[in-house]
Amino acid sequence: MIWAYPDISLILTLAILFGLLYFIYLFRFYLINKKLEVKKHRLFFKILLRFSYFILFLIALSGPSVGTALKEIKEEGKDIFIAIDLSQSMNATDIGPSRLQRIKFELKNLVKNFAGDRIGLIIFSSEAFVQCPLTFDQNVIQLHLDGLNTNLVPNQGTDISAPLNMALEKFNLENSPDINSKSVILISDGEDFADNFRDQTSRLSEQGIKVFSLGVGTSQGSTIPRGNSRIIDPNTNQPAVSRLESNNLKLIASQTDGQYFELSDEVQEIPDLMAAIERQEGTVTGSRMIEASANKYFYFLLIGLGLALLDLMLPIKTINL
Template identity: 35%
Template sequence: MLVYATYFIRLYLVARRLGTTARSVIIKFIIRSIYLGLCILGLLGPSFGVNEIEAQATGKDIFFVFDLSRSMDAIDIEPSRLEKAKFEISKNIDLLKSDRIGLVVFSSEAYTHTPLTFDRDAVKLFIQKLNSNLFPRNGTDLNSAFALILKKFQSINSINSRKTKVIILITDGEDFGRIDQSVINELKKNRINLLTLGVGTPLGGQIREGDDFKKDSDGQVVVSKLNASYLVNLTKSLNGKYFQLTNQLNSVADLLKEADKVESNWIDTRKMTVANNKYYYFVILAFILMIIDILFTVRTIKI
C-alpha cells in the first residue's frame, strides 16, 4: 500500500507539472483501494444473520480381545505370537479414527483390561503391558470372553442401542473347546461384528518356559499350532472376516481398515444455530471493481 501510494503521489505531481488532469489516476486509485479492502474483508469471513442446521452424531465401539494363554508365547513367530501381535496392533491402531476402543483379555477366565475410551495412547500403553502371566491358571475359555463383552455391550445398549459394536479377536485358536451356541446366538441378536486375527503358523512352534521349552506330562516338548480352520468357521458363523499374522504374512493393517470401514450407526441428531458467512458478497463486488479497473484506461498526457 505504501509503494502504491508513493506511485500515485508521483504520478499526480507529474500530471500537475505537465498541466494535465490526474482525475483518471485518482479514480483508479480509489477503485483499487476499495476492491483491495473488499478482498481483505472477504478473507476475514464476515458473518451476519443466523441459520439453523441439523448435526448428526455417529458412533462405533470396538473391543480388542487378546488371548493370553501360554500358547500365545510360542516362537513360530518372532519374538513370540503375543509380542508380534502387540507390536503390530499398537503400530496401526491409529487407523481407527474416531472410535472408542477397549481391551478384554482372556485365558481360563476373562476380564476388562481397559474400558472403552477415545485415548489411543492409553490403549497402546496397556497393550504393551500384556503378557501371559496376568492369569494364574492357564487355559483358553473364549466363552467367558464373549459373555463378558455381551455384558459390556448390553450395559451400553441401555444408554444408546444404536451404536455399532465390533469385536477384534486376537488368538491362535488352540484349545478353545466348544463355544456355547447360546453365546453365538446372543452375539448375532445384538448385531455384534466379529473380526478375527489368527496368530501363528500351521507348523507351529515351541513355547519357551524359563531357559527351556514347555513339556507335556510325558516329557515331550509341546508344539503349539495355529488352528486356522476353527477360527475361520467361528468367524463365518458370525458373518465376520478372518485375517492372519505370521512372519511372512501381516494382515493387521487390513484388519484395522476393515474395522474402520464397518458402518457407524446414527446415534443422535441435534439442531445447531450457526452464523451465515457472507464473504461472497464482498468478493463479488471486488471482482466487479477489478473488471472496471481493467476496462478503465489512464490518460495523463494529452497530445
C-alpha cells in the first residue's frame, strides 16, 4: 500500500488529541460508575466502534493507494528558433538601458519557460548566422545570450528575409513530422532595407511554421550611440534616429498565422508572447511507462462515516435505570 500524504506528525497529533479527549470521556464514565450501574460490555462496544471509525478517518487522511498499473506518459516539445536583430539600431536607448540589453534580459527569462523544448538562436543584420543550433541545453542558450552584441554580424543594413530563410532551411533539415511544433520568434526594430521577405513568409506558411514577431523600440525613437559619439545620417549630416517600424513585422506575423507583440518601457507584451507559444501544439519527443496507483481514501472515509452515523443514530444504552 502506498500513502499519498504520509504526514506522521499530523497523524500522531490527531491520535493524541483523540486519546486525550476520549480519556476524559472514560473518566466521566468512571465517576458515573461509582453512583450508577454501567453495562461494561456495552460501553466496550461503544469504545470499539468509535476507535474503529477514528482509525478509518486517519487512514483516509493519509491517502492510501492500493494496486498498481502501468501508465504511458508522453513527452511533448516544440522547436523554436529565436532570430535576433543585431544591427546598430538595436543599440538605440529609447528603451533602457538599450534595445539589445533589454532583449537579452527578457530572453533569459523567456527561455526558462520552455525547458522541455528545443531552442536555437539566429543572429542577423544584413546577413543571418546560426549562433546556436536547436538544443535542449538551457545553459548553452543562456551562454550565447550573454555574448550577444552588434559586432557579431556585418552591419550594412538590415535584411529581415535573411533569418526567415535561415530558419526555414534549418527546419527542413529536421525530421520532425509534426509541422505544428515549429515556430520562429523574430525580434527586431522593424527597419528593413531589403523588403524582400514575402517569398520566405509564403514558404513558411505552406509548411505550417508560424512567426511570432516582437517589435522592439518606440515610435519616437532615439539616436544610436557609437562609442562616445552618435551614428550620423549621411543624408542629413545629423545624428541618425532609429524608430520602431512595426508594419513589416505585423505583416510577417499575419502571413504566417502568427502574432505581433511589442516591447518598450510602456508596452511589455513578453508574457503574451510566451502564452501564444505555449498554446502551440508540440511534437511527441518520447514516452515512458510509469507505475500508477489509485487513491482509495474514499472507501475508508465512507466506511468511517457509516460507523459514525451508526454511533449517532443508534445510541446504545450503557446505564441501567
